[in-house]
Amino acid sequence: MSTKNNFSTITSLLSKKAKDILLLKGTEIIKQIGEDAIKGVIFDVLCGKNIRDSTEILTRRRLATLNAGMLAMFVKGVSNSDKFIKSFPTIASDALKKRQKKEDKMILQWMLGLTEKAYQNILREKPEALDEYREKFVKTCEEVIKNCEDEYGCLDGKIELNSKIKAELNWQFLIYFMNTIGAQTLAIRGAEKSMYGKLFEKLIIGTLLTILGFKFTSPDKAKKLNRIFWLASKGEKRESDATLLFEAGKGVRFDIGFIGPGNPEISLDKVSRFEREMEFGRSKWYMATFIIVDRIGKGSSIFHLAKKIKGTIIQMSMGYWPQLVAIKLNEALGFKHELIKMPRENLADYLREKIMEIQIDKFLSIDN
DSSP states (O other): OOOSSOHHHHHTTSOHHHHHTTTOOHHHHHHHHOHHHHHHHHHHHHTTOOHHHHHHHHHHHHHHHHHHHHHHHHHHHHHHOTTHHHHHHHHHHHHHTSOOOHHHHHHHHHHTTOOHHHHHHHSTTOGGGHHHHHHHHHHHHHHHHHHHHHHHOOOOEEEEETTTEEEEEOHHHHHHHHHHHHHHHHHHHHHHHHHHHHHHHHHHHHHHHHHTTOEEOOTTTOOSOSSEEEEOOTTSOOOOSEEEEEETTEEEEEEEEOOOTTOTHHHHHHHTTOOSEEEETTEEEEEEEEEEESOOOTTOSHHHHHHHTTEEEEETTSTTHHHHHHHHHHHHHOOOOTTTTOOGGGHHHHHHHHHHTSOGGGGGGGGO
């Protein structure tokens, strides 16, 4: 296998399906994962479950698909050339010295055991450092391969795809493959923590406010300025995650974040800059502040600090927190809804039924 400008020979071996899920976002995630699975996560969070637990199955599904795609890529590569494993570190490092598509860059980095973060920190984004890194990487892999042979003996076998594409299975194949999927797993998990947080913040607050009877719109399309809400959109000056207008002169700004007990004050610091009044249309609006966080640790000063800015703190770890939002809206605005006095044992069935009626991808359309 030639090493001259031949990176495409590597990246083209990864299936289109695997490549398509590398850079998933917004409505694409819903299409790939399925609306029912996404609504299942929304339901779990509205019932007080941890977002990380609920999205773990989605992450595992994506990782399993990419792991399988990477294995098929290795088998195809070895089937095409018995020098594939030996040559791809040089091909990958040479290719990374040049500008690449994001998905190609990710694949090439993984094959050298790197994530984007590691590329920035270890190589300090200097292309000239790649050769030295590649030599150390290959030397380390060769040492591990020899140690495995000494410790466990010879590994010998074959992997076949469709009885046509065949590759020799040995320690060299496995060590380089495991380095690749190890880097891939770190990269995907790191990216998904942020991606799912941003995604579900919109989906959850949008779903909840819809269940409570508010109509989703955008500020430039709002006609009736009562019982409506909009979500923060990409590119605008972000003031809040959601803005709700209840009736003439009264509304609420929402800030939602899956922030744990260690640092909920970050969210409070962010919303403490919210103005108590907002100019919209031809009116001045009194705006209450609702801060929704995952949970608050013992000894946190957030409640005391929230009192200073007259903000309302709500913890998603409470299994009835959607009802609590309705109750607090009633206290702040005079809002009325059947959820307020509903027996808690009926909440889950009620939320599940309402979620199934909502078209959730509309909450992401503002970013597309």
